[in-house]
Structures are given as C-alpha cells and as structure tokens.
Amino acid sequence: GENVEQHPSTLSVQEGDSAVIKCTYSDSASNYFPWYKQELGKRPQLIIDIRSNVGEKKDQRIAVTLNKTAKHFSLHITETQPEDSAVYFCAASFNTNAGKSTFGDGTTLTVKP
Amino acid sequence: DAGVIQSPRHEVTEMGQEVTLRCKPISGHNSLFWYRQTMMRGLELLIYFNNNVPIDDSGMPEDRFSAKMPNASFSTLKIQPSEPRDSAVYFCASSDPGLAGAGSLSYNEQFFGPGTRLTVL
Numbered sequence: 073g074e075n076v077e078q079h080p081s082t083l084s085v086q087e088g089d090s091a092v093i094k095c096t097y098s099d100s101a102s103n104y105f106p107w108y109k110q111e112l113g114k115r116p117q118l119i120i121d122i123r124s125n126v127g128e129k130k131d132q133r134i135a136v137t138l139n140k141t142a143k144h145f146s147l148h149i150t151e152t153q154p155e156d157s158a159v160y161f162c163a164a165s166f167n168t169n170a171g172k173s174t175f176g177d178g179t180t181l182t183v184k185p
Numbered sequence: 186d187a188g189v190i191q192s193p194r195h196e197v198t199e200m201g202q203e204v205t206l207r208c209k210p211i212s213g214h215n216s217l218f219w220y221r222q223t224m225m226r227g228l229e230l231l232i233y234f235n236n237n238v239p240i241d242d243s244g245m246p247e248d249r250f251s252a253k254m255p256n257a258s259f260s261t262l263k264i265q266p267s268e269p270r271d272s273a274v275y276f277c278a279s280s281d282p283g284l285a286g287a288g289s290l291s292y293n294e295q296f297f298g299p300g301t302r303l304t305v306l
Contacts, residue, residue, distance in 0.1 A: 104293045106293070106294055106295075108295075114299075115276060115297040115298065115299055115300055116228070116276070116295075116297050117297065118294050118295075121294065161228065165293045170216045170233065170235035170240055171216035171218075171233075171235070171280035171281070171293045171295065172216070172218070172230070172233055172240070172241070172293075173293060173295060174230075175227075175228050175230075177227045177228075178227055178228065
C-alpha cells in the first residue's frame with residue numbers, strides 16, 4: 073500500500089519568514105496530493121491540493137510543488153503570519169480507491185510574532 | 186449544506202462501558218472514513234466505506250471496535266467494552282470520489298466532521 077513520509081515533524085519560524093514542508097510517497101500510481109491544515113482543537117481542512125498532471129500550484133501565500141519522478145511534493149508558505157500556526161498534513165491518493173487518502177504524520181508549524 | 190455532522194461532540198465514560206459515535210456524511214458523498222487522532226499516534230484511519238460497504242477495516246485496533254453504515258446518510262463507530270487507551274478524538278470524514286475509472290482524475294478531498302472527544306476513565 074501507499075506510504076507517505078512527512079518532514080519535519082515540527083517547524084518554528086519568525087513571522088514574515090517562509091516555511092517549507094516536504095513529503096514523499098511510495099506508490100507511483102498516486103495522482104492526487106492534498107494538504108490539510110488543522111488548527112488547535114479544530115478539524116483538518118483542505119487548504120490546497122495538486123493533481124499529478126501539474127507540477128506547481130499557487131494560492132496567494134501558499135504553493136505546492138510536485139515531482140512525480142522523485143515522488144515527492146512540498147508545501148511552501150511565504151510571509152508567514154501567526155495565524156498560520158497549526159498542524160499541516162500532506163496526503164496522497166489514487167482516484168480509483170474510493171477516495172481513500174494516505175496521510176503523513178503531520179508537521180506542527182509555529183510562527184513566532 | 187451543514188457539512189459532516191458528528192455526535193456527541195464530547196463523551197466521558199467509564200472503563201467497560203459501551204460507546205457509540207455517530208456520523209452523518211455530506212449528502213451525495215459516497216465514501217465515509219473514520220479516523221482516530223491522538224498525540225502519540227497522530228491521525229489513524231480506522232475504517233472506510235464506499236457506497237455503504239466496508240472497504241478496508243485493517244486500521245480497526247481490535248475486536249472491541251466495530252463500525253456500520255446502514256444507509257448513505259448514517260454511520261456508527263462502536264467501542265465495547267471501552268478502555269482508557271481508547272481516549273482520543275474520533276473524526277468522521279466523507280468524500281465524493283467521482284467517476285472512478287472514467288479516465289479523469291476524481292476529486293478526493295475529504296471533508297471532516299468536528300470530531301468527538303472521547304474520554305474513558
């Protein structure tokens with residue numbers, strides 16, 4: 073089955089700096105890679121995703137990149153703000169497995185004001 | 186749409202008691218997932234259903250755990266008997282995988298419910 077590894081497990085940055093979280097996956101058949109943000113005491117929510125037919129996607133201060141050959145994908149947050157502090161999960165899935173996603177272990181991001 | 190609905194939001198029970206967690210997925214979604222989240226083990230997939238049929242229950246920790254989905258709008262996760270180590274936040278999520286195998290990438294975003302915080306004393 074699919075295995076997703078996520079690094080680092082914790083990340084602390086100063087407000088205004090950039091943050092990068094990296095994930096690798098094992099199943100070359102995976103073709104959908106979502107990122108979820110979970111604030112303290114809340115549910116995980118999708119913040120951005122990327123499909124295997126593109127290499128990069130941006131949405132304001134966040135961007136994701138995908139390298140299918142190397143089987144890794146990354147989340148980039150620029151100009152970090154205290155409200156970006158949360159746990160971030162990457163995931164990988166394949167479109168014929170009934171929507172199941174394999175999640176990474178999460179990265180706790182702390183943005184210091 | 187109200188999103189994924191879970192009940193109860195908080196449950197405190199004593200060891201040995203039966204616990205039933207409930208979930209109503211988003212209307213039209215045909216996949217449903219049960220997760221358990223703890224500090225030690227992170228976010229674990231327990232079981233998931235597609236079109237009300239259990240597809241993979243390999244994450245269910247032991248026979249004390251069982252899950253059902255009698256119809257497209259309701260699912261339960263039951264723990265009997267409960268133990269202190271079952272204390273966790275249990276999330277239900279639903280998704281609409283779309284036209285699997287149709288040659289186009291389906292949309293696998295999962296929509297999570299608010300979770301049930303279970304404490305077993």
